[in-house]
C-alpha cells in the first residue's frame with residue numbers, strides 16, 4: 001500500500017539553493033571567513049568537557065542569559081533554537097496554525113511563507129514596490145487582512161533595504177497580530193528594533209548566529225520578545241531541542257564576539273565595493289544595509305547567472321521573484337575580485 005501525504009505537499013519543491021563546489025560561493029550570504037584558531041581551540045575544549053550521555057539543559061538557561069545580557073533584555077523574554085528558522089517555525093506553531101493567517105510583505109525571505117505553509121497557516125502576500133519601503137497605507141494591511149502573524153524582514157533579504165524603526169513601531173501599534181521582525185542581517189546595517197520591545201508586547205525580534213557570527217554550520221538562532229511569548233514557545237518546542245553541542249558553540253561564540261564583529265567591517269567594505277563597481281559594468285544596483293547586493297545586470301539575468309557559474313562564481317538567481325534580479329554575497333576581497341572580473345567578461 002502506498003500512503004498519501006497532505007494535499008498539495010508534492011506540488012511544493014524542497015527549499016534547496018544549490019550547494020556547489022565552486023571557487024566563489026556567493027549565493028547564501030554566509031560569512032566568507034573561517035573561524036579564528038582561538039575560537040576553534042576553545043570550542044574543542046568546551047565540547048570535550050560535555051556529558052553527552054545526559055540530556056542538555058532543557059531551557060538553555062546559560063546561553064539565554066548570555067544573549068539576554070548582550071541586548072539588555074530579560075532572559076525570560078529570550079529564546080534560542082536550531083537556527084532562526086526553527087525559532088520562526090516555533091513562533092508559527094504557537095501563533096499560526098489552522099484557521100490563522102500570516103501576512104508577508106513581498107519580495108522577502110521565502111522561508112517566511114514556507115514555514116507558514118508548513119504549519120498550516122494561511123499566507124496573505126502583500127507586494128511592495130521598489131524601493132520596498134513600507135508606506136503608511138501598508139501599515140493598515142495587517143488589520144484589513146485579519147492577520148494573526150505579520151512578517152517583516154529588516155534589512156530585507158533579498159532586496160537589502162532596512163525599514164526605519166519608527167515604521168516598525170507604527171506597524172506593531174496598529175495590529176493585534178504578532179509582528180515577527182527578522183533581523184538576520186541587523187549587524188551589517190540599519191537600526192535594530194530591539195529598543196521597541198519594552199513598549200511593543202506584540203513584537204518579536206529574531207536574530208541568527210549564521211551570518212555576522214560566522215556560525216551557519218552550528219545552527220543557532222534566537223529571538224527577543226515579551227516573556228509571555230517565550231512561554232508560548234516553550235509549549236510547542238520539543239524537549240531538549242537545543243543540543244549540548246549547539247549550546248556550547250553558542251557560548252564560545254559569545255566569548256569570541258569581538259573577533260566576529262571585527263570581520264563585519266571587512267564584509268561591509270566588499271559590499272560597498274560591489275555597490276560602487278557594478279554601475280560601471282552596466283548593472284543597476286539596489287542600496288544594501290546587509291552583507292549582499294541585489295542587482296540587475298545589463299544582459300538577461302539567467303544567462304549572466306549561468307555565465308558566472310561557468311567561471312566559478314555562484315550567485316543567487318531571483319528572477320522569479322524580482323524581474324532580472326541577481327543577488328551576490330559580499331565575500332572575501334579575492335572572491336569579489338573574481339565575481340567582478342567574471343561579470344565583466346560575461347556582460348561585455
Ligand SMILES: *Cc1c(COP(=O)(O)O)cnc(C)c1O
Pocket residue numbers: 029082083084085086109153157182184207208209210211216219220221
Ligand atoms: C540567512 C537568513 C536567516 C538565517 O536562518 P538560520 O536558520 O538562522 O540559519 C534568517 N532569516 C533571513 C532573512 C535570512 O536571510
